[in-house]
Amino acid sequence: xxxxxxxxxxxxxxxxxxxxxxxxxxxxxxxxxxxxxxxxxxxxxxxxxxxxxxxxxxxxxxxxxxxxxxxxxxxxxxxxxxxxxxxxxxxxxxxxxxxxxxxxxxxxxxxxxxxxxxxxxxxxxxxxxxxxxxxxxxxxxxxxxxxxxxxxxxxxxxxxxxxxxxxxxxxxxxxxxxxxxxxxxxxxxxxxxxxxxxxxxxxxxxxxxxxxxxxxxxxxxxxxxxxxxxxxxxxxxxxxxxxxxxxxxxxxxxxxxxxxxxxxxxxxxxxxxxxxxxxxxxxxxxxxxxxxxxxxxxxxxxxxxxxxxxxxxxxxxxxxxxxxxxxxxxxxxxxxxxxxxxxxxxxxxxxxxxxxxxxxxxxxxxxxxxxxxxxxxxxxxxxxxxxxxxxxxxxxxxxxxxxxxxxxxxxxxxxxxxxxxxxxxxxxxxxxxxxxxxxxxxxxxxxxxxxxxxxxxxxxxxxxxxxxxxxxxxxxxxxxxxxxxxxxxxxxxxxxxxxxxxxxxxxxxxxxxxxxxxxxxxxxxxxxxxxxxxxxxxxxxxxxxxxxxxxxxxxxxxxxxxxxxxxxxxxxxxxxxxxxxxxxxxxxxxxxxxxxxxxxxxxxxxxxxxxxxxxxxxxxxxxxxxxxx
Numbered sequence: 001x002x003x004x005x006x007x008x009x010x011x012x013x014x015x016x017x018x019x020x021x022x023x024x025x026x027x028x029x030x031x032x033x034x035x036x037x038x039x040x041x042x043x044x045x046x047x048x049x050x051x052x053x054x055x056x057x058x059x060x061x062x063x064x065x066x067x068x069x070x071x072x073x074x075x076x077x078x079x080x081x082x083x084x085x086x087x088x089x090x091x092x093x094x095x096x097x098x099x100x101x102x103x104x105x106x107x108x109x110x111x112x113x114x115x116x117x118x119x120x121x122x123x124x125x126x127x128x129x130x131x132x133x134x135x136x137x138x139x140x141x142x143x144x145x146x147x148x149x150x151x152x153x154x155x156x157x158x159x160x161x162x163x164x165x166x167x168x169x170x171x172x173x174x175x176x177x178x179x180x181x182x183x184x185x186x187x188x189x190x191x192x193x194x195x196x197x198x199x200x201x202x203x204x205x206x207x208x209x210x211x212x213x214x215x216x217x218x219x220x221x222x223x224x225x226x227x228x229x230x231x232x233x234x235x236x237x238x239x240x241x242x243x244x245x246x247x248x249x250x251x252x253x254x255x256x257x258x259x260x261x262x263x264x265x266x267x268x269x270x271x272x273x274x275x276x277x278x279x280x281x282x283x284x285x286x287x288x289x290x291x292x293x294x295x296x297x298x299x300x301x302x303x304x305x306x307x308x309x310x311x312x313x314x315x316x317x318x319x320x321x322x323x324x325x326x327x328x329x330x331x332x333x334x335x336x337x338x339x340x341x342x343x344x345x346x347x348x349x350x351x352x353x354x355x356x357x358x359x360x361x362x363x364x365x366x367x368x369x370x371x372x373x374x375x376x377x378x379x380x381x382x383x384x385x386x387x388x389x390x391x392x393x394x395x396x397x398x399x400x401x402x403x404x405x406x407x408x409x410x411x412x413x414x415x416x417x418x419x420x421x422x423x424x425x426x427x428x429x430x431x432x433x434x435x436x437x438x439x440x441x442x443x444x445x446x447x448x449x450x451x452x453x454x455x456x457x458x459x460x461x462x463x464x465x466x467x468x469x470x471x472x473x474x475x476x477x478x479x480x481x482x483x484x485x486x487x488x489x490x491x492x493x494x495x496x497x498x499x500x501x502x503x504x505x506x507x508x509x510x511x512x513x514x515x516x517x518x519x520x521x522x523x524x525x526x527x528x529x530x531x532x533x534x535x536x537x538x539x540x541x542x543x544x545x546x547x548x549x550x551x552x553x554x555x556x557x558x559x560x561x562x563x564x565x566x567x568x569x570x571x572x573x574x575x576x577x578x579x580x581x582x583x584x585x586x587x588x589x590x591x592x593x594x595x596x597x598x599x600x601x602x603x604x605x606x607x608x609x610x611x612x613x614x615x616x617x618x619x620x621x622x623x624x625x626x627x628x629x
Contacts, residue, residue: 002026002027002028002585003027004024004025004026004027004033005024005025005026005027005585005588006022006023006024006025007021007022007023007024007025007588007590007593008020008021008022009021009022009590009593009594010022010042011042012594012597012598014118014119014121014598015118015597015598015601018041018042018043019039019040019041019042019549019597020039020040020042021037021038021039021040021574021590021593021597022037022038022040022382023036023037023038023574023590023593024036024037025579027585029578030578030579030580031575031577031578031579032574032575032577035562035563035567035571035575037571037574037575038382038386038551038552038571039387039549039551039568039570039571039574039597040380040386040387040388040389040551041387041388041389041549042388043388044330044375044377044388045066046373046375047062047063047065047066047541048373048539048540048541049373049375050062051063051536051539052536052537052538052539053535053536054535054536055534055535055536056082056085056086056199056514056529056531056534056535056536057082057086057198057199057506058536059078059081059082059527059529059536059539060075060078060079060082060197060198060199061075061193061195061197063075063077063078063527063541064078064192064193064194065193066543067192067543068192069106069110069113069192070106070110070192070520070521070522071191071192071193071194072101072102072105072106072184072188072191072192072193072194072197073106073518073520073521073522073525073543074525074527074541074543075193075194075197076098076102076197076516076518076520076525077516077517077518077520077525077526077527077541078516078527078529078541079098079197079198079199079516080514080515080516080517080518080527081514081515081516081527081528081529082199082200082506082514082516082529083199083200083274083281083506083514083516084278084281084282084512084513084514084515084516085278085509085512085513085514085529085531086199086200086278086506086507086508086509086512086514086531087275087276087277087278087281087506087507087509087512088199088200088201088276088503088504088505088506088507089200089271089272089273089274089275089276089281089504090200090201090202090268090271090272090502090503090504091201091272091501091502091503091504092268092269092271092272092295092488092492093268093489093492093493093500093501093502094200094201094202094268094272094501094502094503095266095267095268095271095272096268096295096296096485096488096489096492097187097202097204097489097502098197098202099265099266099268099296099481099482099485100187100216100482100485100486100489101184101186101187101188101194101196101202102184102265103184103265103478103479103481103482103485104180104181104183104184104219104220104223104478104482105180105181105183105184105185105188105191105192105194106192106520106521107474107475107478107520107521108176108177108180108223108227108475108478108479109177109180109181109184109191110177110521111230111471111472111474111475111478111521112173112176112177112180112226112230112475113173113177114471114521114601115173115230115234115468115471115472116162116169116170116172116173116230117164117170117173117174118598119468119595119598119599120162120167120169120170120173121162121163121164121170122591122594122595122598123159123162123237123241123595124159124160124162124163124164124167125156125159125160125162125163125167126163126164127591128159130583131581131582131583131589131591132245132580132581132582133582134582135241135244135245135580136156136159138155138240138244138245139154139155139156139159139240139244140154140155140156141154142154142155142156142240142244144157144158144233144236145235145236145239146232146233146235146236147236147447148447149228149229149232149445149447149448149452150228150229150232150233150236150445150447150448151229151445151447152233152236155236155237155240158233158236158237159237161233169230169233172226172229172443172444173230175443176222176223176226179219179222179223179226180219180223182219183215183216183219183220183223186212186215186216187202187204187212187216188204189203189204198503198506199506200503200504200505200506201502201503201504202502202503203503204502206493206500206502209493209497209500210493210494210497213486213489213490213493216486217486220479220482220483220486221437221439222437222441223479224434224435224437224479224483225437225440225441225444225448225449226441226444226448227434227475227476227479228434228447228448228452229444229445229448230472230475231454231472231473231475231476232447232452234468234469234472235469235472238465238468238469241465242465245580246580247464247465247580248463248465249461249463249576250463250464250465250576250577250578250580250592250595250596251463251464251465251467251573251574251576251577251592251595251596251599252461252462252463252572252573252576253405253461253462253463253569253572253573253576254307254405254461254462254560254569254572255461256307256308256309256460256461256560257305257307257308257410257413257460257461257462258305258306258307258308258402258403258404258405258560259303259305259404259405259406259407259410259413259414259462260302260303260304260305260318260394260404260405260406260410260524260547261300261301261302261303261406261410261411261414261415261519261523261524262300262301262302262303262315262318262517262518262519262524262526263285263288263289263298263300263301263302263315263517263518263519264298264299264300264411264518264519264520265296265298265299265300265477265478265481265485265519266288266298267288267292267293267295267296267297267298268295268296268485268488268489269293269294269295270287270288270291270293270298271288271298274287276504277507277512278346278509278512278513278514279346279347282316282345282346282347282513282515283316283346283347285315285316286302286313286314286315286316288301288315289301289302289313289419289421292421295488296423296481296484296485296488297421297422297423298422299415299422299423299424299477299480299481300411300414300415300422300477300519301313301414301415301419301422302314302315302317302318302517303411303414303415303418303419304317304318304321304394304396305413305414305418306394306396306400306402306404306558306560307402307558307559307560308460310417310418311396313418313419315517316345316347316349318517319345319515319517320345320349320350320351320352320353320367321352321353321394321395321396322367322368322392322393322394322526323352323363323366323367323392323393323394323395323401323555324366324367324368324371324390324391324392324393324540324542325366325390325391325393325553325555326390326391327385327391327553327554327555328384328385328386328387328391328551328552328553329385329387329388329389329390329391329551330375330376330377330378330385330387330388331373331374331375331376331390332374332375332376334365334371334372334374335361335365335366336361338365338370338372340362340364340365340370341369341370341530341537341538342369342370342513342530343362343364345513346513350364351363351364351367351369351370352364352366352367352395353395353396353397355395355399363395368526368528368540368541368542369513369515369528369530369538369540370538371538371540372538373540386551387549387551389545389546389549389550389551390546390550391403391550391551391553391555391566391568392404392542392546392547392550393555393556393566399557400557400558401555401556401557401558401566402556402557402558402560402561402566403547403550403552403556403566403567403568403569404547404569405462405523405547405548405569406522406523406524406544406547406548407462407467407470407471407522407523407544407548407600407601408467408470408471408473408474408521408522408523409458409462409466409467409469409470409471410462410470410523410524411474411519411523411524412430412456412458412470412473412474412477413458413460413470415430416428416429416430416457416458417458423480423484424476424477424480428457429455429456429457429458430454430455430456430457430458430473430476430477431453431454431455432453432454432473432476432477432479432480433451433452433453433454433480434451434452434453434454434476434479434480435451435483436449436450436451437449454473454476456469456473458470462569464573464577464592464595464596464599465599467599467600468599471521471599474521508534509531509534510532510533510534511531511532511533512531513528513529513530513531514527514528514529514531515527515528515529520544521601522543522544522545522548522600522601523544523545523547523548523600523601524544524547525541525542525543525544526541526542527539527540527541527542528540528541544600544601545600545601547568547569548568548569548570548600548601549568549569549570550566550568550569550570551568551571552565552566552567552568552571553565553566554566569600570597570600573596573597573599573600574593574596574597577592577593577595577596578592579592579593580592
């Protein structure tokens with residue numbers, strides 16, 4: 001064997017920042033040696049610390065500031081935790097407005113940018129020509145199956161359209177994400193930190209409601225056509241890479257599906273009837289999947305899958321099972337030095353199923369309702385602590401414990417396999433009809449006009465390409481939701497234009513618990529809140545990436561453990577990725593590793609850094625405007 005190569009990429013650009021990767025690679029096999037791949041988060045934020053002592057509604061707007069791209073994701077998870085803790089849920093019209101806004105910002109806006117501006121350049125003509133010339137040659141000779149929709153003749157044309165700044169898809173993504181944000185802002189008032197989201201409803205001004213819905217529909221029409229183009233292009237590109245470039249299992253996380261998903265785009269009527277106190281709202285949550293009402297139905301639903309085994313479709317089970325450790329993270333363990341806020345959930349289930357760890361510590365101390373964030377900065381050590389990201393784990397009634405994944409592939413796999421009554425599922429696969437657009441935007445191909453039924457069978461594995469395709473198909477789910485809720489909301493509004501009801505007043509409890517777990521572009525966002533005397537006594541939250549980037553530790557129990565360890569999805573994806581670059585090892589950039597990681601949740605380029613080379617140290621040119629081209 002040639003001498004191993006140590007590849008370090010820090011920062012990883014084109015993701016929500018402060019993420020690094022180090023991997024030891026065999027130049028002959030082109031793969032990671034002995035699972036020696038580590039991803040790590042390099043910055044402490046502290047939101048959970050300075051939320052303590054504030055009033056609960058503040059959390060909606062403070063946690064939104066976690067990110068300048070997906071702030072509405074945290075705001076929506078937080079507002080659901082507030083709905084529960086403060087005993088108030090929106091009227092149906094208010095919930096429909098929440099769904100309408102979120103379908104645009106974050107989902108359509110975010111996915112457009114992620115696919116074509118952040119992930120797309122890794123598969124662009126510029127990269128393929130230099131690092132994957134044989135694949136590029138094949139792309140030039142391969143006709144695109146969906147050319148009648150997206151307008152590109154060959155796969156090489158799609159790759160060229162993904163070239164940064166100059167590519168057609170790259171440029172149009174900049175334009176159409178603006179249109180999506182405009183549609184969302186009509187309801188939210190602003191993005192990415194929506195001020196209109198409030199416990200128990202939404203503060204949107206409907207004094208000109210008919211105009212608001214008309215303007216939203218105008219933008220939704222354009223975005224429906226745009227979504228057809230994006231999905232068709234990525235389906236062609238992904239299928240080509242699988243068939244011609246040996247890319248089907250690149251970036252595999254786990255050999256069998258191991259993931260969670262939760263609720264997303266809830267039924268306006270059912271959510272509005274969950275209850276008026278935290279116990280009832282929590283108890284009734286699973287009615288969102290198990291019953292039906294007139295009007296839009298809940299699209300995404302709670303699911304736990306472990307090593308290919310379906311465990312539960314209950315939001316309550318998902319909450320009881322979630323733990324968080326810090327064995328490999330820059331924090332102090334709180335379990336032996338603090339008291340629990342609660343040992344049970346609101347309906348009496350003992351958290352973590354009443355199990356204990358090997359030291360006899362009750363595992364409910366590691367449930368997020370009981371976690372205390374105590375930072376402990378130190379030098380990174382991959383044999384000890386090496387990341388500011390904590391370690392989310394699930395524990396089941398049989399004592400099994402494991403790391404898990406979340407994301408668009410996971411939630412689409414969940415509804416296709418285990419929720420046949422989801423409105424986007426037909427015959428065990430994703431099936432979403434995107435309607436005819438008669439007045440097509442002049443800059444989109446004519447094939448984006450006719451109705452198109454997007455059909456996708458999510459594969460039973462999460463790989464680089466299945467995650468990317470899941471993200472593309474997820475756009476169709478958002479467009480479907482937008483049309484469905486728009487029709488419903490307009491009908492409800494027109495019945496009572498003079499006094500449309502959207503929001504219920506929230507309460508100020510002396511004690512309550514709240515949990516909001518919501519499907520967002522990158523996966524399941526989870527927020528937990530303990531309220532005492534209408535004050536936040538404890539607040540914890542997980543972005544989807546918290547689980548996906550989770551550092552490895554020994555909190556694993558079962559045949560799915562790898563050498564006794566729980567290894568997070570990011571690290572598993574790198575371990576199961578082969579470097580395919582057709583250049584000598586000393587010229588490897590690590591594109592395949594980066595593709596695997598970016599396929600989870602790349603964000604705006606807040607991690608990108610400028611490096612100014614040359615003697616004069618002068619930056620002559622930064623960016624060319626493309627929004628109006």
